[in-house]
Amino acid sequence: MEQTFLSDFHQSLHKTQLSNSSSLKPFSIANSLILNPSTSIPTLSSILQTLTQTLNQTLPIQFHVIIISLLSRLSITHPNFTSSITTTLNSLLTRPTLSPRATSLALSTLVSLTDKPEILDMSEGVFLSLCFGSSVSVRHKMMLNVEKFGVRPSVLVTVLLGFSKDPFPYVRKAALDGLVWLCKCRRVVDFRLVESCYLRGVELLFDSEECVRCSAVKMVCEWGMLIAEISKDESKKDWLDSLYLQVCEWGKFLVTNSEDKSKRVWSDAVYVQLCLMVRDMSVNVRIEAFKALGRVGMASKYVLMQTLFKRFENKLVEQLKGKHFNLQASSAAGAFVHGLEDEFYEVRSAACNSLRMPAILSAELAARSLGLLMDVLNDDSTIVRLQALETMHHMAAFGHLKVQEVHLHMFLGTLNDMNSSVRSTARKVLRLTKLHDLPMFRLVVDSIIQSLEIYPQDEPDVLSLLFEIGRSHGGFAVNIINEIFLEMDPSSESDWEFNSSKTAARLALAISAPLSHGTRQHLYSIPSTIFSYAVTMLGRISNALNEVMNQETLLAYLSHCSRSTIPNSTLPDSMHDKIVEDDVCTEMDNQITLFHVADQHEVHDEEYSYVKFVLANIVEIWPLLKMGCISEVLMTLRSWKEELATYITDPHQTDSVLTFTLQYIHVVKLLSKAWWHVVLPRDVHNKVGDMGYIMQKLERRLGELRYRFIGLSKEEELHIEELTLVACTMRLSFSDFRLHESALKKLSIYNETSIDTSKFKIEVMSAMQKNDSDTYRFRESLEFFSLKPLILGGNMKYMKAEVDIGVNDWSTPLHFVPGLPVGIRLKIRLHNTPIDTKLWLVMTLSKDLIQYVFIDLKQFEGSDKIREFTFIPPFYRTAKVSSCILRVSIGMECCSEVFCSFRGHGGPNHEIVYLCKEKEVFLSMVVKKS
Structure with a gap:
């Protein structure tokens, strides 16, 4: 069969050359043979020789391009032919009659196949000749791939600056993108040249084409950060003496030398220049502007403060005067306010994200930013609400989140949001929030419990949150525990439901108080009956606290506290404190320490x-x-x-x-x-x-x-x-x-x-x-960096999976019909896997043929420690082959990792970690019996 195709290839190519026709049949046959992994080396050698000889003949332009593409494909699939192919392509580049399109393709292919210095030296001359040729499409392609050709930075920056004024907008855009790449590589360090690139970006911020303005924003951002960094080396120049800034009294800081002054002025100029673009008519330009602001981040405090006020204040107006710019800080007035009020949610989301950097610089900026973000929590877009909460969490991590009572009701409203991710992020923020008084603490607790009653599926995370804020605010927790006890007392006339989520939530809060160091003197004011009630909900509470302590330790803790008796009121306070310290706290500290060190590790x-x-x-x-x-x-x-x-x-x-x-x-x-x-x-x-x-x-x-x-x-x-x-x-x-x-x-x-x-x-x-x-x-x-000591402690559990396929090999394969789904019967055993873990069954037929099937653990019985079930996922992408091997594995989606798009039918949105080794499933086509 292979020889038949090869013969057909030679014959059809010969006919095409004789008749001077434009038939693509020979090249289609050659492509099939090249891509077929079963094609023999002699056949491929014959194809390579024929294609190389054909290139030396007079052919239509499109044929040159097709043949070069085939040679590139052959080199990728069979690297042992790379040397011969690079020699052929190298000789092509010296041929003056070759079309610009074919020359550009040959050059791109050649530099991708080899990094030899002599090739790179030659490629610079070919690159320049193609750039200054008459073909716009070739020039555009050269601009898009400038990083591949090994052109010297001094030459490349000159070419790109020149083509940034090309009549065609997509060539201008490609040139600007090339300059952005060049800046990121830091291959240009001359101050005057960097300054020229920055000013060219500023000039093109007002280009008539949207795509050019988007690239210009990126260019101003990158080259602006670079010029601010290296400007200190030019700080002794006379022209920088005119850049002195009068900083208003509330935000001033001492300028210790001209280097700091120069860098600060350039940073402010770049920031204000980008702020001007947040009012652009194009949505995409506004989005890029806010992304750039979040990336630049650093500017004087008074400039950042100005962006948070819609109407500028006279005391904040400062002039940035220099050799090449004449800007006012008032130009940045209300930049973030406009972004957060934009009609497009993509812009509002980008504005929320770029607020992170100003919010962590000072508590004053964070307080003003928080007021703006609170209004965003009512946004119609889930993405915007989520981004606002993520920014608040970022502020809280740096200790700058100060939630006031006036903001609290609006923030707590997110706990009842219809989107689970928004509710989860709001709880993450609450874990890091410091509550300053009892009414605020009471309001937060009531709101959390109310949210749980609306969304009972959030119970594990809610119980964990209440336990954590109870430990962080032990004094406040103790004050409301007695109120809880009065409602739970069976002798009272309350209609308390002892098996409700509300009861579990209040018990989780109550039992956290003894573990707070600030409330040890109040321990005996907590009724021991509460701990007895908590024992009846041991499973639900321990499931929520599995990252803090395991079920055995929790049971020991609750049992100990439920046996505690109230000391005699006639004892002095010092004796009460001693009893509390010795009887409860020290005992629990010892138990938890023992648990951390040895009990849960099960190590000899x-x-x-x-x-x-x-x-x-x-x-x-x-x-x-x-x-x-x-x-x-x-x-x-x-x-x-x-x-x-x-x-x-x-x-x-x-x-x-x-x-x-x-x-x-x-x-x-x-x-x-x-x-x-x-x-x-x-x-x-x-x-x-x-x-x-x-x-x-x-x-x-x-x-x-x-x-x-x-x-x-x-x-x-x-x-x-x-x-x-x-x-x-x-x-x-x-x-x-x-x-x-x-x-x-x-x-x-x-x-x-x-x-x-x-x-x-x-x-x-x-x-x-x-x-x-x-x-x-x-x-x-x-x-x-130096490696630090690591002391193991805590409730560490190893998550793993086991997959059993049963009897399956080439003698007893699983049969399938090509084009129809086939069910794969799997026995799965999971160890230490929480029910909310996002698991995916990964079925791989080849590198490019992968199918993902989500495993919803809520559908299967079992505990987090061990869960066994039978799972029969369908594999839809059966091919027309007589037999094949399907590789099956289980992966866990890491939601805090980098977002990436997986190929296949559905699949995770983030990186995955595999919990077991791949298992092979042998598949064989069903054969019809005559």
Whole structure:
């Protein structure tokens, strides 16, 4: 069959050449043979030789393009032909009769296949000739792919600046996008040249075309941040002396030198320039403007304050006068107010997001921002409400959220929102909110319980929230507990329902008070009967508090408190305090400590001692690594891992602490290899493997540590988060820019959500704000990282899944009919998986053929500890093949990770972590019997 197709290809190509026709049949046959993985190497060699010979003949223009595309496809599918193909393409570029379209395609293909210096040197000349040619489409394509051709920055910036005034708008847009890329690479550092690029962006902010203005906003943002950073090197120039700013009394700060003054003035100018674009007629331009404001972030306090007032105040009006700009701070008046009142929800959402940076700079700015955000909570768009609450959560994480009573009713209204994500985010904000008086605390508690009565499905999160705010506001909680007890007293005439969600919520609040350090002197004012009532709802409460304590510890705590008796009132207060301290608090502290250390880990003494030894000594390897002892470090880690593995006697009964420690050692090993890649020259990289492969494994292991182990303490989470930040920084410090995009997204998320303030974190944030593509700056920040000790404690549980397919192999395959769905019968066993976990069954037939099926755990009986059920998902994408292997696995969606779009039928919106290894399902087509 293959030879028949090959013969048909040669014959049809010969006929096409003789008749000078435009038939595409020979190229269609060649494409089929190239893409078919079963095609033999001799056949492919014959096709390559024929296509190469055909290129040397006189052909219509479209045929050259088609043949070059086929050669590119052949190189991708069969890399062993790359050398021959690059030689052919290289010879094509020297042919003057080749059309511009074919030349551009050949150049793009060639630079993507090789990075040889001689090719890159030649590509610069071809690139310039194509850019200045007559074909607009080719010129546009060259502008879109400027990063591929290895053009010198000094040449590239000149070309892009020139084409930013091209008559065709999409060429102007592509040129501006190329300048944005060039700025992110930080390959231009001359102040005058940077200034020229910035001013060109400012000029094009008022272009007649929307697409050009959008790119101009991005360009002003990027080049503006760069010029503000490097302006301090030009601070001694005479023209900067005219940029002195009179800062009003309430917001002034001392200008210690001309460098700080210069940088601050440029930052203000960039910020005000972007504020002018939030009133653009185009929706897309307004969205880009707010995104840029959120990215720039830093400006003088009086400028930021001006953006929060719709009508400017005379005392805030300051003039920015310089050589190239004449702006007033009043131009920024009401920028965010206009954004939050925009008629399009996309603009309002972008404005909410960009408010985060001003809100964390000072409490005064946060207070004004909060007043604006409270009005947004009534927005018609769920996305806008959610974004406003996320901004509030960001403010709360930095300690700048001060909710006043006038705002409280509007904020608490979000607890009854119809959207579950909005309600969940509102509860996240409440966890970090400090309530200042008893009436406010009472109002919050009542609103939370009212929300629970409307949405009983939120019970676990609501009970956890009430328990947490009860511990944070123990004095207020104690004051309302007696009122709760009077309503719960069976002797009273109240119509109390002892099995309701409202009862469970109030009990969760009541039992939290003894665990608050500020209320120890009030413990015996809590009726012990309340703790007895709580025992009757042990399952519901423990399900909500599984991250704090397990059911056994909670039962011990409730039993102890229910046996407590009220001390004699004749005893002095000091004796009461001593009894309380010794009898309840110390007892519970001991119980919880024991629980954290040993009870829930189920680790034998010998195993746990070795685990503690490894975790205590692993910090000593980092100084050795910096000294260059990579072999000794890897050998030590390997020996520890092998020793710990000897304690695993039954792979089906996985110990959480042991598994965590083994994976942690593996993470440190990968981290050591990656660090060695970053600090050593390229010629020794092959000693420890490929950087991309190492980083891929490291990020996957870090994801498993973070998401597959539930019940981690805050210290453990921060430790893993710091290692994740290190991994992202290592990606950014490596010269391969293909690794940068995902790392930048993750680094931005962790920078926004983390409240850790280590020196390493501060340096990384500084590098992000100054220069997000300077590899040297990120590599420099790694010097501030040092591996810290890790002490395991908390209710740690390892989440895993087991999938059983039954008897299934090539002798007993599962039969299917091509084009029709086939049901896959699976027996699934889940360990330590909460019911609200988003699980997906991933069915993979090939790299590009993946189907996702959501597993709703609420439909299956079982506990969070162990849940077994039979699941029969249909696989819809059966192909017309006689047999195939379908790979099945279970993944957990990590909702706090980077948003990404998965291919296939449906699927998760975020990255997933796999809970088990892939299982193979053997499928065979049903054969009709004659």
